[in-house]
Amino acid sequence: MTHWLKRFYFLLIGLFLSLPLIVVAGVSVNAKQTLAFPPQGFSLSWYGEIFTNPEWRAALVASVILATTSAALAVLIALPLSWFLWRRIAPWANIFQVLGIAPFTLPPVITALGLLTFWATTGFYGQPWTAVIGHAIFFVTLPLVTLSLGFSAIDRSFVEAAATMGANDRTIFRTVVLPLILPYLVSGYAFAFVLSLNEYIVAYMTVGFTLETLPIKIFNALRYGYTPTMASVTILFVFTAAVIFSLVAKFGDLPKLLGAMASDES
Amino acid sequence: MKREPPQSIADYGPLFFPAGMLLIFFVVPFGTMIAVSFFQRQEGGFYTPAFVFSNYERFLTAFFGGVLGFSLMLAVTVAICCVVLALPFTYLLSRLTRRLQVIWLVGLLSVLSLSEVIIGFAWSTLLSRTAGLSNLLVKIGLLEQPVALFPSFGAVLTGMVYQALPYTILVLYPAIVRLDPTLMEAARTLGSSPIRAFFNVLVPALRNTIMATLIMVFIFALGSYLLPQILGRPQHWTLSVLITDQAIYQSNMPFAAAMAVFLVLVTLGLVALTLLIGRKGEKA
Numbered sequence: 001m002t003h004w005l006k007r008f009y010f011l012l013i014g015l016f017l018s019l020p021l022i023v024v025a026g027v028s029v030n031a032k033q034t035l036a037f038p039p040q041g042f043s044l045s046w047y048g049e050i051f052t053n054p055e056w057r058a059a060l061v062a063s064v065i066l067a068t069t070s071a072a073l074a075v076l077i078a079l080p081l082s083w084f085l086w087r088r089i090a091p092w093a094n095i096f097q098v099l100g101i102a103p104f105t106l107p108p109v110i111t112a113l114g115l116l117t118f119w120a121t122t123g124f125y126g127q128p129w130t131a132v133i134g135h136a137i138f139f140v141t142l143p144l145v146t147l148s149l150g151f152s153a154i155d156r157s158f159v160e161a162a163a164t165m166g167a168n169d170r171t172i173f174r175t176v177v178l179p180l181i182l183p184y185l186v187s188g189y190a191f192a193f194v195l196s197l198n199e200y201i202v203a204y205m206t207v208g209f210t211l212e213t214l215p216i217k218i219f220n221a222l223r224y225g226y227t228p229t230m231a232s233v234t235i236l237f238v239f240t241a242a243v244i245f246s247l248v249a250k251f252g253d254l255p256k257l258l259g260a261m262a263s264d265e266s
Numbered sequence: 267m268k269r270e271p272p273q274s275i276a277d278y279g280p281l282f283f284p285a286g287m288l289l290i291f292f293v294v295p296f297g298t299m300i301a302v303s304f305f306q307r308q309e310g311g312f313y314t315p316a317f318v319f320s321n322y323e324r325f326l327t328a329f330f331g332g333v334l335g336f337s338l339m340l341a342v343t344v345a346i347c348c349v350v351l352a353l354p355f356t357y358l359l360s361r362l363t364r365r366l367q368v369i370w371l372v373g374l375l376s377v378l379s380l381s382e383v384i385i386g387f388a389w390s391t392l393l394s395r396t397a398g399l400s401n402l403l404v405k406i407g408l409l410e411q412p413v414a415l416f417p418s419f420g421a422v423l424t425g426m427v428y429q430a431l432p433y434t435i436l437v438l439y440p441a442i443v444r445l446d447p448t449l450m451e452a453a454r455t456l457g458s459s460p461i462r463a464f465f466n467v468l469v470p471a472l473r474n475t476i477m478a479t480l481i482m483v484f485i486f487a488l489g490s491y492l493l494p495q496i497l498g499r500p501q502h503w504t505l506s507v508l509i510t511d512q513a514i515y516q517s518n519m520p521f522a523a524a525m526a527v528f529l530v531l532v533t534l535g536l537v538a539l540t541l542l543i544g545r546k547g548e549k550a
Contacts, residue, residue, distance in 0.1 A: 002460050006358055013355050013431075017377050020388035020428070023398070027391055036396055081284035089271045093281060099288045106533055107489030109506045110299075111292075113513055113526045117302050118295035120519075137291045198381035201491055205513070215381040222387055222496065231391070234384045241376040249368045255443070258371060258436055 021238055028231035035226050046232040056229055059217040062128075063197055066213060070135035071143075071192035075185060077136060078143035083173070086151035097144065104141035111138050112205040119206060126210040134206045135196045142195065143188030146257065150184030183252045190248050194241050303523035313520050321524035337504040340494075341487040344426045345480045348434040351427070353476070356438040357468060360445075371436075378432035386496030389425045390416055393497075421497040426490050434483050441475040474543055481540045485533050505529055 023037050031041025050056045081096055103111045115134045119125040154177065162172045200215040208216055214233055221230050248254060272278050306316035324330060359370055380388075392398050393415035403409040415421060449471060453463035469476070491506035503511070505525060513522035 009354065009358065013351070014373075016428070017373065017431070020385070020392045023392045024388045034396070035391060035394070037391070037398070037401065077284045077287050080280035084278075084280045084284075087269065088277065089269050096281070096285050096288055099292055100284075103292055105485070105537065107485070107491075107506055107529055109489060109491050109509050110296075110526050110530055110533075113509060113522060114295035114299040115291070116513060117298045117519060117523065118291070121298055133287075133291050137287065140288075194379045198379050198384070200381050200383050201510070205510075208514075215383045218381075218387060219383045219492070222383070222390075230387055234388060237384060238376055238380065241379045242372060245372045245375045249372055254368050254371050255364070258439060 021235070024231045024234050028228055028235050030228050033227060035228065035231070046228040047236070049227075049229045050233055050236065053229065055212075056217065056233070059212045059214045060233075062211055063214040066128075066131055066135060066203070067193045067196040070132045070139065070196045071189050073132060073136035074140045074192045075143045075189050077140050078147050078188065079185065082144060082147040082151055083177070085148070086154075087169075097148070100140045100144045103138050108138070108201050112202045115202065116205040126207055128207055128211050131203050131207040131211065131213075134202045135192075135199060138199070138202050139192040139195055142191040143185070146184045146188035146191070147181060149257070150181035154180050184257075187248045187252050187257060190244050194244055197240070198237065299523045300527055302519055303527050305520045305523075307518055307520045321520045322528075324521060324524075325528065333503065333505060333508055336502070337488060337506075340422070340426070340502075340504060341484045343423060344430055344487040345483040347423070347427045348430045348483050349438075349476060349480055352431060352434040352438055352479075353469070353472075354464065356435050356442050357464065359435070360439070360443045371439075374432040374435055377428075378436065380429075382429065382490065382492040385425060385429050386493050389421065389428065389493075390496055393421050393424075416497050417499045417502070419498065419502055422494050422502050425493040425497045426487055429490065429493065430483050430486050433486055434479060437479050437482055438475065441472060445471065477543050478540045481536050481543075485536055488529065488533065 026037045026039045027035050028046050029042050029044065030036055030039045030046070031043045034040065050060060078100065081100065084090070085093060085097060111134075115130070115137075116125070119127075119130050124130055158176055158180075159172055162176050167175070198215060199213075200219065203211075203213050204216055204219075212220070214237070218230050218233060221227060245254075248257070301315075302313065303321055304317050304319070305313045306318055306320075307313050325334075359367060362370070395412045395414040398412065398415065400409055400412040400415065404412055445468070449467055450463055453467045454460070458466065488504070489506055490504065491510050494502045494504050494507050506529070509522050509525045509529070512518045512525065
């Protein structure tokens with residue numbers, strides 16, 4: 001009996017989590033420009049629309065560029081910081097770890113509003129690159145947490161062996177440390193990339209009136225006119241996230257990564 | 267090579283770039299926001315430097331009190347719903363084979379990374395008259411004709427639980443995975459049914475984790491800024507929605523900043539409480 005109860009509970013939660021996406025997937029294959037479910041007719045043209053309609057394509061390109069560059073910048077901030085904290089004894093430097101985790105822990109509106117006032121005061125409000133910095137700061141938490149985890153997993157005797165053989169910091173970093181933390185670096189980048197792709201409020205408050213990312217475009221479409229393209233973009237997003245996280249799971253230890261991540265955050 | 271304190275300025279080298287970025291683009295904006303919250307608003311969307319408390323005084327109105335009360339109530343309800351749903355689920359998840367666990371985790375992460383815009387759109391479609399659940403109910407004869415189930419409080423709550431549930435599961439997951447499995451086995455050997463063992467052994471053992479998770483989900487739910495807007499009516503707007511609205515559409519930056527500072531204080535207070543509970547848990 002309890003066995004069936006278990007199955008039923010998994011089914012229930014699975015259904016709750018997937019139902020909205022199933023309906024959206026249904027809507028995305030409508031033949032005509034209606035948001036009907038079950039879909040009327042079948043057509044994949046709304047997926048084509050993402051790439052052929054100049055407005056949606058521009059939003060897609062903007063989102064992908066923003067996510068690629070901001071995730072890279074987040075990793076560039078997180079890597080030297082977590083390396084320093086691992087290599088040196090400097091307790092006061094932990095304050096920067098806290099600063100890196102704070103933007104992600106606070107309600108997103110706070111970081112967004114802070115950046116809005118900052119860019120408005122300095123006169124750069126609306127420049128596309130301000131969103132890159134905004135996202136990098138907002139999501140630096142993710143590579144920071146995965147990298148600290150990666151560094152703490154390094155066996156220090158490897159490093160000592162290399163040092164005894166006469167390797168300097170630079171050589172040790174390149175030949176010993178980097179290969180060992182590479183999986184954590186990649187997963188940190190992947191998490192930041194996916195979340196940046198989906199982020200709305202920081203992008204909206206910093207560049208909302210000059211640049212349309214996909215989430216901003218979807219929100220505007222939600223307000224000023226529905227189209228099934230919104231549905232096809234949504235499915236594309238879920239698919240991308242699932243593929244990226246599956247790759248992280250395939251090449252890394254996902255349960256371990258999540259186990260340590262959540263405990264670090266709390 | 268041992269860990270050692272930095273010897274020279276050059277040893278601090280790696281810290282310069284990350285520290286600079288975080289100071290310039292997080293600490294300074296944060297400070298700017300606090301400063302602006304004391305500024306005087308001018309007609310037409312501008313503000314002038316000043317040191318006034320009028321933006322904070324607006325908190326004392328009945329309207330603001332109502333919004334604050336509603337935000338807190340909504341976030342508490344979301345946190346409780348999520349933990350109640352997630353606790354048995356996460357426990358069952360931790361008993362699955364590793365392969366199945368990874369599949370669920372990938373799915374949970376994918377839903378968690380969804381933008382609020384997308385969650386709002388998906389639920390507004392699911393609850394709509396043309397494409398929604400009510401069509402299904404009509405098909406099986408439970409309903410005469412399709413109806414729109416949003417905007418409503420139920421829709422806001424459902425959307426926010428949907429958004430926060432994967433987060434709740436992933437916060438609970440490490441604590442439950444690390445839980446000593448012999449605990450439940452002992453309860454079972456002594457003749458307790460699985461459900462009784464769950465409530466009499468597992469829940470008390472995880473008391474501190476549950477409290478900390480409730481607070482974390484509460485903070486997470488406080489940050490929701492779009493779902494109340496998309497799925498609710500204006501009376502369902504939360505503090506986060508109001509901040510966005512004041513900053514973007516009413517162009518009242520000082521008031522928006524004052525509300526944001528207030529929200530930070532509430533959040534920090536709760537984070538401190540979480541840490542306190544965590545520390546108590548370690549001692550016990």
